[in-house]
Amino acid sequence: MDTLISKFSEVVGQTVTIKGWAYNVRSSGSIAFLQIRDGSGFTQAVIAKQGVDEASWNAAVETTLESSVAVTGVVAKHPKQEGVYELQATAVQLIGKAQEYPIGKKEHGPEFLLDNRHLWLRAPSQWAIQRVRNAIIYATYDWFRDHDFIKIDSPIFTPSACEGTTELFEVDYFEDRKAYLTQSGQLYLEAAIGSVGRCFDFGPVFRAEKSKTRRHLIEFWMMDAEAAFVDHEGNLQIQEQLVSFIVKRVLETCQQELKILERNTEPLTKVVAPFYRLTHAEAVKKLHELGSDIGEMDDLGADDETLLTQQYDKPIFIEKYPAAVKAFYMKRDPSDPTRVLNADLLAPEGYGEVIGGSQREDDYEALLARIREHNLPEAAFQWYLDTRKYGSVPHSGFGYGLERLVAWICGLHHVRETIPFPRLLNRLEP
Numbered sequence: 001m002d003t004l005i006s007k008f009s010e011v012v013g014q015t016v017t018i019k020g021w022a023y024n025v026r027s028s029g030s031i032a033f034l035q036i037r038d039g040s041g042f043t044q045a046v047i048a049k050q051g052v053d054e055a056s057w058n059a060a061v062e063t064t065l066e067s068s069v070a071v072t073g074v075v076a077k078h079p080k081q082e083g084v085y086e087l088q089a090t091a092v093q094l095i096g097k098a099q100e101y102p103i104g105k106k107e108h109g110p111e112f113l114l115d116n117r118h119l120w121l122r123a124p125s126q127w128a129i130q131r132v133r134n135a136i137i138y139a140t141y142d143w144f145r146d147h148d149f150i151k152i153d154s155p156i157f158t159p160s161a162c163e164g165t166t167e168l169f170e171v172d173y174f175e176d177r178k179a180y181l182t183q184s185g186q187l188y189l190e191a192a193i194g195s196v197g198r199c200f201d202f203g204p205v206f207r208a209e210k211s212k213t214r215r216h217l218i219e220f221w222m223m224d225a226e227a228a229f230v231d232h233e234g235n236l237q238i239q240e241q242l243v244s245f246i247v248k249r250v251l252e253t254c255q256q257e258l259k260i261l262e263r264n265t266e267p268l269t270k271v272v273a274p275f276y277r278l279t280h281a282e283a284v285k286k287l288h289e290l291g292s293d294i295g296e297m298d299d300l301g302a303d304d305e306t307l308l309t310q311q312y313d314k315p316i317f318i319e320k321y322p323a324a325v326k327a328f329y330m331k332r333d334p335s336d337p338t339r340v341l342n343a344d345l346l347a348p349e350g351y352g353e354v355i356g357g358s359q360r361e362d363d364y365e366a367l368l369a370r371i372r373e374h375n376l377p378e379a380a381f382q383w384y385l386d387t388r389k390y391g392s393v394p395h396s397g398f399g400y401g402l403e404r405l406v407a408w409i410c411g412l413h414h415v416r417e418t419i420p421f422p423r424l425l426n427r428l429e430p
Contacts, residue, residue: 006040008075008085017072018043018087019095021122022063032060034092036071037127041256044078045071045087052091059094066098066122110416117421118430128257129417132250133406137202139249140223143242144200149225152192152199154185160380167209181206184399187329189226190360191387193395200225212425213302214414215352217403219423226397232331232341232359235396236317239345239355240273243315243400247271250409263411267313267349276316280339283308283318299325300344305352312348319343328370330358345398351408357398364388 003016020038027033030049035042047060063069072091078084103119113120120126144151157171157179168180185201192199205222227238247268250258258265278286280300287294290307294300300308300318309316320339323332330340342358361367367388371381378385406418416422421430 004040005036005038005043005085008041008043009083011075012077012085013075015072015074015090016087017070018045019070020068022065022067022069023122023124025063025065027061032057034060034063034069034071034089036069036087037122037124039127042124043086045073045089045092047071047089047092052089056089056092059092060089062097063092063094064098065101066119067094068096068098069094110414114416114422114427115430121420124260126417128254128260129406129410129412130420131257132254132261132410133402133418135250135254136246136402136405136409139246140200140202140242142249143245144225147198147238147241149198149200149227150196152185152189152196152201154182154188154201154203154224156182156204158182160187160377160384167207169206169208183207184222185224186226186397186399187384189224189397190384190395193226193228193393194387194391197229198225198227210425214416215302215404215407217415217419217422217424220415220419221402222399223402224397224399226360226395228393228395230359230396231394232319232343232396235357235359235398236277236319236343237273239343239357239398240275240315240317243275243345243355244271244273246405247409258410261410261412263409268409270314272314275314275345276312277343278316278318280318280321286311297322297324300353302352305346306350309346309348309352310350314348315354316346316348317343318346326358328374328376329360329367331361332366345400347404347408349408349411351404354404354408355398355400357396359394359396362388362392362394364392 001016003011005018018038020036022034023037024035032047034045036045049057070093071087071089073087073089075085076088078086102116159179168183171179173179183205189199189201200223202223204219206219251265251268284294284296287304287308292304292307294304320333321342323338323340326340326342330342333339333341340358344353345355346352347354361370364385368385371378403415403418407415412418
């Protein structure tokens with residue numbers, strides 16, 4: 001019976017076959033040990049020379065690091081480790097014998113590992129990161145489904161940008177028209193709420209920003225959400241509920257992965273709504289006390305976010321930024337028109353911004369004025385303006401960067417490990 005390593009607890013004492021890769025191999029006289037992973041988990045196959053036929057024994061001793069194998073045997077509880085299972089082998093088949101594997105137990109620099117990303121993905125730490133990423137994605141879908149959002153697929157090619165085109169990849173294809181790879185599906189989701197009320201998208205986005213920081217990629221995955229009849233306050237509540245749910249799900253389902261990553265989970269247990277809130281003005285004042293030279297009307301930089309989030313034990317909303325440093329579509333604060341009804345959600349432990357969101361400007365004339373103030377092409381935004389002409393409603397939305405969420409929850413320093421094949425300013429391969 002074929003099975004997965006993750007199912008071993010259900011088949012103790014039964015004879016099963018697993019298929020996977022040998023990530024560690026050792027033998028001593030008449031016994032061999034193969035450490036095997038099959039994608040679902042890890043186990044040890046114990047092969048006694050007297051317990052298998054000659055072909056199986058030869059296959060076991062010929063197995064090299066990262067060779068693919070099929071091993072049949074009886075599932076048994078590990079004699080010393082609680083909750084761990086191993087395979088007492090009765091047959092071994094060498095499927096694909098690996099050549100000398102280039103990634104060993106010695107220390108390798110990040111450039112070497114990224115050059116060999118196609119192989120580095122096999123490391124237990126990278127396996128764990130991708131499984132946490134997967135858990136975050138599924139948790140996001142589950143939460144939105146349970147809260148009456150539906151998924152809308154926004155386009156990758158766009159004629160305009162949410163926040164200008166200076167940092168977008170231009171595509172030369174549509175004859176005399178310029179097109180760009182999207183940086184966000186937000187504007188299209190705003191159109192969709194007139195049909196479905198609440199929606200989200202989830203897909204790759206692109207930014208041609210010449211940045212080499214630990215928080216930036218040029219291709220990454222973004223989740224954007226929009227909801228009709230939701231104001232600024234309601235928008236923050238949706239975000240904190242979603243993030244709390246995601247972190248809880250990861251803690252419930254990814255304990256093995258977090259252990260492999262040596263992630264201290266204590267800070268994650270504190271990620272429970274409601275989150276802390278500071279206005280931009282309050283954040284600037286606090287940053288000055290912490291030694292920052294940020295200006296009263298400046299956007300927060302990465303260093304400011306790091307400094308600020310080291311002071312708190314769970315996420316912080318920084319709300320009501322100066323309108324001058326934010327996007328044209330954000331609604332002005334009625335109590336102070338120099339500021340907007342927006343918020344960035346900063347993750348604790350120095351991780352900084354993981355979500356950006358706002359209440360959107362729902363008035364046609366006000367939105368048109370903002371487009372003109374930002375010197376954006378009116379023709380390209382005419383369809384977007386139309387959504388304010390036919391039954392416009394108060395609405396809000398936000399977007400999270402998947403890689404930043406993964407980095408924070410996994411406790412990683414750089415986002416380049418959070419995506420299977422990172423695209424950086426100086427990296428297009430593998």
